[in-house]
Amino acid sequence: MQKKAIVIGAGIGGIAAAIRLRKKGYDVCVFEGNAYPGGKLSQFSLGDYRFDAGPSLFTMPNLVDELFVLCGENPRDHFNYSKKEVACNYFWDDGQSFTAWGNQDQFAKEAARVFGESESGLRSYFKKAKFKYDHLSKIFLENSLHKIRTLLNLRTLKALFYSFRYDIFSSLHQTNTTLIRHPKLVQLFDRYATYNGSDPNQTPGLMTLIQHLESHFGTFIPEGGMYQITQSLVALAKRNQVAFVYNTEVEKILVAYNWVKGVVAQGKVFEAPLVVCNMDITLAYQKLLPELKIPRAQRLEAPSSAAVIFYWGIKKSYPQLDLHNILFSKDYKKEFDAIFKLQTIDDDPTIYINITSKNVAEDAPSGGENWFVMINTPHDSGQDWLELVKVLRKNCIRKINNLLKEDIEKYIEEEEIRTPKDISRLTRSNKGALYGTSSNNLFAAFLRHPNFSSRAKGLYFCGGSVHPGGGIPLCLWSAKIVSDLAKS
Template sequence: MSQDAIVIGSGIAGLASAIRLKVKGYQVDVFEANSYPGGKLSEITLNGYRFDAGPSLFTLPEQVEELFRLAGRKAEEHFEYEKLEVACHYFWEDGKQLKAWADINRFAEEVETKLGEPAQNVREALRSSAFIYEHLAPLFMHRSLHQVSTWTNAQAMKSYLKMGKLGIFSTMHEANKQRFSNPKMVQLFNRYATYNGSDPYQTPATLNIIPHLEFNIGAYFPKKGMHEITQSLYKLAEELGVKFHFNSKVEEILVEKGKAIGIKVQEDIFLADLVVNNMDMVNAYKSILRKQKQPKKLLDQPKSSSALIFYWGVKKEFKELGLHNIFFSEDYKTEFEHIFKKGSIYDDPTVYINITSTHKPDDAPKGCMNWFTMINVPNNQGQDWDQMIAEARKTIIDKVNRVLKTDLEPLIEVEEILEPRTIESKTSSANGALYGNSSNNRFAAFLRHANYSSDIKNLYFCGGSVHPGGGIPLSLLSAKIMMGFVGD
């Protein structure tokens, strides 16, 4: 007998959940408040320029490919990507520049030549990152932390013996400062804390697991842009028979006798055997689960950082820029103090510029570039964002002018802005935080909501605000972990 499943939200984890449920034999309906799928992983078009609106780094492509294989498709016939030769271009105000080559030996040699940091230190850092991944990924990325079996299996026991080497007892900054002699390399490796909206001066050194994904495994680019991840999975879901309901904001998850039985959309009731919530966990409890018991401890956890993004169409090509570019702050510690302690934007922020037209030329008119220009900012706590945005815009342009020795303002011919308030309104992310709860303490991994409800039967959770965390790979894995509980 066929069973019905409802998925709330068509973010990347919602799409993955819908596909997995359909493959398992469920009749699946996805309800999305927006008029398009993808959540943060969407796109913007402006007068001949195309921008990937949200996540811009692609790692662990096998998590996407697995969904096609589950559905009996050859992934390469539906979704194409290429491995990057250079993961990122780094710039400092003293004129130093660095290319983070995918070839680890080449990267290490470039670091030694350009910064005087022994190449061996880079190799050791990436070996250490691989070691952390080997011991922690099976626990924290691929299994639920809310099952006893996760902590009692042979892999877990093996990892317990290595705790001292896994970075649990020190901060990311402390670990990197011990490893590198050049402050620029400490800063470069500290940057990986921002991949889940954290502060390297507070978050545990276990987050040094992240460079392994980018270097040892690889960074990639979908040939049609990041938005193609969304589009390819959306098309796959439709082909499988998943039904999508856009412009359909869910008002309430219906619960009867301790079981989720469906949802309410305006005045309409839709019943199902199970409900999967892909909406931000905090906002879900405050809105569509407001009548249910609230997990206060989880809801009150500090939130991750947010982002201020300027989508700029630039009437010039800068040959020194690649797909991923970082213009570092001169005082990284003070920048993070402003974000996490003062709730403000530092007057010398680190600037990230993603330019997909370097790999996909039709994303910008000939001779032009599409700049996704982002700085990390605090989540929304009621600040005067209009003033802060205006000041940050000038600060960013001044910094780019100094580093690239240019006059950027006259070159900007189109502009759109995404900031914490609009991130929250468009994606239902609590306070506009990009990654849900913050990871700024060693227990953060344990302070994420499970992939199921312990109070409401047949209610499940996926997405970046629950276990195992934010970003494309972890969001996709949240759907996979969630499926392990369906039918239990």
């Protein structure tokens, strides 16, 4: 008889876990509350414009390819992407701009030319980040941090030996200022804290390894846009007989005598000796496991930052913009204090504009562009989002107009706005957090929930709110860890 597994949620972590468990011989069924898969990694259209709803930056595509290879398929037959030569265009209000090349040498040369930064200084910054990644990724990213075998081995001992080189006792901002001279470049490198929803003034300097994922391995764009990641993996799962049941919210995880027994959905019991929960961990404890209290360590961790997103169909194109564009605020510290201390949005926020139609022509009508305009915000704690968005929209348009030297508002022909409350509702995320919990302290990696339950055998957790954390690559790693932990 085949072993049964149930996956709660068809986010990227849930889909990847389903594929991996299927390959381990499980009969897998994925329950998804929405009518479509992907969770945060989904898409929608406004008129003739297509938008990726959430993630826009694609790193480590090898982790997606790996799933096709695992199933004996050639990824290139189903999922394709290209590497971006320019990682991001940066702009400041004083007219300064900077092209961040994907290649580290080219980046360093450009930084020397534009900012007079020392090329060798930047090279040693990149080298230090690589050192951290090479020594820590196997421990902190690719394996369960909560198993003795991960901690008691030669690799961990070696990593511990070098712990003085990981900048764990200084903030990312402090680490950046000791290695980089120009304040605008410091701001650029501080920005990587936002990749996991944290504050550069609080998250440890260890996080320089986030930029390593981008600058060392490169940034990519899937053919057809980010949603192709979801679509191609769901198709792969289906070719391998994984079942998907949509519009079906799981209401309870059944546990008896410390063993998981299955789930309840739409009032019916579905039995399985293995359950993988891809739901946000805080909400999973509150709604699905009310008799098991969320462990104290996870209760203490604050949700990561959230975002307001303006999806604009723009009936004009702007050659000065590329796929990824950042319009920086003047005072980064003030902006992050507003988010993390005052729980509001600064009047001069950093604006991220992602335009997939630069690479995926079908995403916008000819002569137009699909703008995904995202501003980092606090998670939802009852703010008046309507009021905040009213002010924010004006501030964003003013800042973009200043860059493009014209009134862009008259070119917005389609618009949708999502606040942290909407993100929470549409993706069932805790308070609209984009990346689970923030990493605003030294112990965040240890405080994140393990990928397994120590109180219900057979119950596993994957996705952005558990170890190793948020972002597509980390969610894919979480699925691999779950599959490695599950019995064959």
